[in-house]
Amino acid sequence: MVGLVEFTLPLLDIELLSEALAFFGPHGATKLSLESLAVPPEWLTSSSSTAYQRHKAITFHADAYKENASGISRGERFAKVIDASQAVLFHSCKEIEDEYLNLCKKLLGKAVFPIGLLPIEKQERRTVNGS
16 A cells, blocks of 8 residues: 655746736735726836736726636635745746846745746748748
């Protein structure tokens, strides 16, 4: 009979955009209002113009805070995953997003690792006649 083996694996969260995560601010912050999504948050540098366009803010807000069939909103699920994670990995690099990676580390209080950029999708080549 084979006994159970307990594995202690860290939970790591992989995100695409550090700037987007930094936009949401100190973890555990209250629910973002629709109005707050349309302007750069105070904790971003004055040079940042990160904000949602009004029509996108409306769509995001409705989607993020609406309770779905699982009984929990996407925003709540996202917060729980970040809370439980020991570190956050980003598809980015320090050369491009150093400021936002450092801000995420500060805001989340967790280790942040850039793991490289996503490869660019290779475009299909076409000849002049369209084939």
